[in-house]
Amino acid sequence: MSAERRAEVAANLEHVRARIAEACRASGRPEDDVTLTVVTKFFPASDVRILAGLGVTEVGENRHQEALEKSAECADLDVRWHYIGGLQSNKAAAVAAYADMVESVDRPKLVNGLARGAAQRGRPLDVLLQVSLDPPEQAEGRSGVHPDDLGSLAQKVAGTDDLVLRGLMAVAPLGADPNDAFERLTGIAERFRDDHPDAGVISAGMSGDLEAAILHGATHVRVGRGVLGERPTIK
Numbered sequence: 275m276s277a278e279r280r281a282e283v284a285a286n287l288e289h290v291r292a293r294i295a296e297a298c299r300a301s302g303r304p305e306d307d308v309t310l311t312v313v314t315k316f317f318p319a320s321d322v323r324i325l326a327g328l329g330v331t332e333v334g335e336n337r338h339q340e341a342l343e344k345s346a347e348c349a350d351l352d353v354r355w356h357y358i359g360g361l362q363s364n365k366a367a368a369v370a371a372y373a374d375m376v377e378s379v380d381r382p383k384l385v386n387g388l389a390r391g392a393a394q395r396g397r398p399l400d401v402l403l404q405v406s407l408d409p410p411e412q413a414e415g416r417s418g419v420h421p422d423d424l425g426s427l428a429q430k431v432a433g434t435d436d437l438v439l440r441g442l443m444a445v446a447p448l449g450a451d452p453n454d455a456f457e458r459l460t461g462i463a464e465r466f467r468d469d470h471p472d473a474g475v476i477s478a479g480m481s482g483d484l485e486a487a488i489l490h491g492a493t494h495v496r497v498g499r500g501v502l503g504e505r506p507t508i509k
């Protein structure tokens with residue numbers, strides 16, 4: 275592991291942690307109110323090792339094969355793996371073998387596979403429902419359950435023995451003001467908690483918009499580039 279890479283990641287991490295702390299202060303929230311998940315997609319297992327050494331406990335991945343291999347290489351580390359990517363239903367059980375939390379559950383077809391995978395590993399799986407904040411004309415092809423369909427999806431997850439419904443995940447729409455998007459998310463999350471009072475996680479905000487997300491109540495932010503730098507185009 276290169277000392278240079280470690281120093282670079284440490285400096286970036288310090289900067290992102292300071293941004294989170296400042297955004298908490300600006301929102302009148304305690305500094306430890308927000309959990310940082312570092313998105314390690316496209317970056318090697320050696321970076322996960324560096325992050326763990328710097329006190330990072332949550333890492334995020336968005337491609338199954340890559341996550342499977344990296345989590346195996348890092349099995350000795352005390353980190354929790356968040357699966358945040360698009361998910362094929364025939365891969366859902368396999369993701370549950372290594373993921374500690376799946377944040378991208380956006381359709382009923384995923385639920386049975388995830389529950390089966392969690393049962394096979396013998397430990398319940400934490401789940402977030404990914405809700406779409408896209409305007410209808412942009413929603414085509416993007417991930418996330420429409421807010422109108424959130425209730426029935428939540429019921430399906432809550433009805434399993436092996437999945438634990440923890441809350442919601444969202445990505446701000448491309449090109450839109452993240453403040454508007456995350457304000458909508460706050461309203462959706464409030465209504466959601468009426469029915470699921472224990473599912474209080476709001477995973478929102480990335481390198482470019484974490485301040486807006488924290489201002490609107492995010493409990494988890496998912497930061498990739500801000501900590502690890504621009505993603506390599508070829509792995």
Ligand SMILES: *Cc1c(COP(=O)(O)O)cnc(C)c1O
Pocket residue numbers: 313315336358359445479480481482496497498499500
């Ligand atoms: C890649 C990714 C992130 C991190 O984005 P950055 O801009 O690198 O911080 C966050 N959330 C999801 C769902 C992602 O796919």
